[in-house]
Amino acid sequence: MTWQWFHRLGSPRWFYQKTGAWLPWLALASVVLLTIGSVWGLGFAPQDAKQGNSYRIIYIHVPAAFLALAGYYIMAISGAIGLIWKMKLSFAVMRAAAPIGAALTFVALFTGAVWGKPTWGTYWVWDARITSMLILLFLYIGVIALARAFSREQVADKACALLALVGTVNIPIIYKSVDWWFTLHQPATIKLTQSSSIDPSMFYPLLTMIVGFYCLYAWTLISHTRTLVLQREWRTQWVQQELPGEEAQGGEGK
Amino acid sequence: MQFQFENIAEFLAMQGHGPYVWISYAVTFAVLAALAVYPPLRRRQLQRELQRQQRIQQRRRQVKQNKMAEPA
Numbered sequence: 001m002t003w004q005w006f007h008r009l010g011s012p013r014w015f016y017q018k019t020g021a022w023l024p025w026l027a028l029a030s031v032v033l034l035t036i037g038s039v040w041g042l043g044f045a046p047q048d049a050k051q052g053n054s055y056r057i058i059y060i061h062v063p064a065a066f067l068a069l070a071g072y073y074i075m076a077i078s079g080a081i082g083l084i085w086k087m088k089l090s091f092a093v094m095r096a097a098a099p100i101g102a103a104l105t106f107v108a109l110f111t112g113a114v115w116g117k118p119t120w121g122t123y124w125v126w127d128a129r130i131t132s133m134l135i136l137l138f139l140y141i142g143v144i145a146l147a148r149a150f151s152r153e154q155v156a157d158k159a160c161a162l163l164a165l166v167g168t169v170n171i172p173i174i175y176k177s178v179d180w181w182f183t184l185h186q187p188a189t190i191k192l193t194q195s196s197s198i199d200p201s202m203f204y205p206l207l208t209m210i211v212g213f214y215c216l217y218a219w220t221l222i223s224h225t226r227t228l229v230l231q232r233e234w235r236t237q238w239v240q241q242e243l244p245g246e247e248a249q250g251g252e253g254k
Numbered sequence: 255m256q257f258q259f260e261n262i263a264e265f266l267a268m269q270g271h272g273p274y275v276w277i278s279y280a281v282t283f284a285v286l287a288a289l290a291v292y293p294p295l296r297r298r299q300l301q302r303e304l305q306r307q308q309r310i311q312q313r314r315r316q317v318k319q320n321k322m323a324e325p326a
């Protein structure tokens with residue numbers, strides 16, 4: 001049947017065995033891209049005319065914020081798929097996405113605060129963009145905390161999926177916050193529909209970092225999901241074969 | 255494309271913005287590294303836990319067998 005691939009995709013075992021080979025390549029790509037992007041952005045991209053060198057924080061701030069938002073979509077959509085089709089793997093992806101998203105949101109907020117000090121003269125302002133990002137962090141933390149509040153995994157999965165879905169209302173608010181409200185935060189640097197307000201000599205290192213962050217996101221999401229799968233399928237034969245078997249070969253990093 | 259700074263000292267100072275830039279990069283990469291190393295560590299933890307459980311089960315089975323073998 002045409003839907004067979006979809007059901008196979010839902011099988012934790014199939015996912016585990018399929019994705020093992022991708023991890024080293026994703027890890028390699030993210031390390032290489034992030035190294036090139038950082039060196040380029042820190043040392044070789046020209047200085048900003050208005051902000052001087054502090055603008056170099058953009059090369060980690062923007063990619064982290066991008067992935068914090070994209071990661072929320074991934075978490076909410078996999079939660080929805082889990083609710084609708086009762087797919088075990090989908091819930092595992094949702095649960096794995098929460099700590100990664102929280103970490104990236106924290107990075108975006110932290111680098112933004114540090115960047116704000118030399119640029120705006122303050123670490124923190126309660127303006128629309130920053131406050132809505134803080135709410136995003138609380139949503140991620142809420143999903144993590146909610147998951148721990150239940151002793152039964154199936155109940156926890158459903159509750160987390162609902163919270164994640166309700167929280168999606170925050171995402172368009174974050175995107176549009178710089179247009180809807182008067183804010184200190186500068187408007188979007190990169191636009192899909194119009195030409196970007198950034199010079200190519202600054203844009204290419206930024207693009208390198210964004211692609212690098214995407215690779216890192218894919219890598220960590222897959223590897224976090226894999227450990228969750230192992231933990232949840234604990235009692236099955238294939239996990240019991242998987243775990244001691246690999247130690248005998250003397251390594252976990254396959 | 256060329257290096258934007260005269261020397262390494264100026265690169266680190268970034269005209270006074272150095273501390274802001276470097277702390278941002280340091281914290282970011284520390285967080286990213288933590289995300290990357292967590293799964294293998296957790297996996298090893300699960301592995302040890304599973305082996306412990308298996309040893310316990312094995313011991314229980316042995317105790318049961320010994321009891322059965324004992325003459326009445």
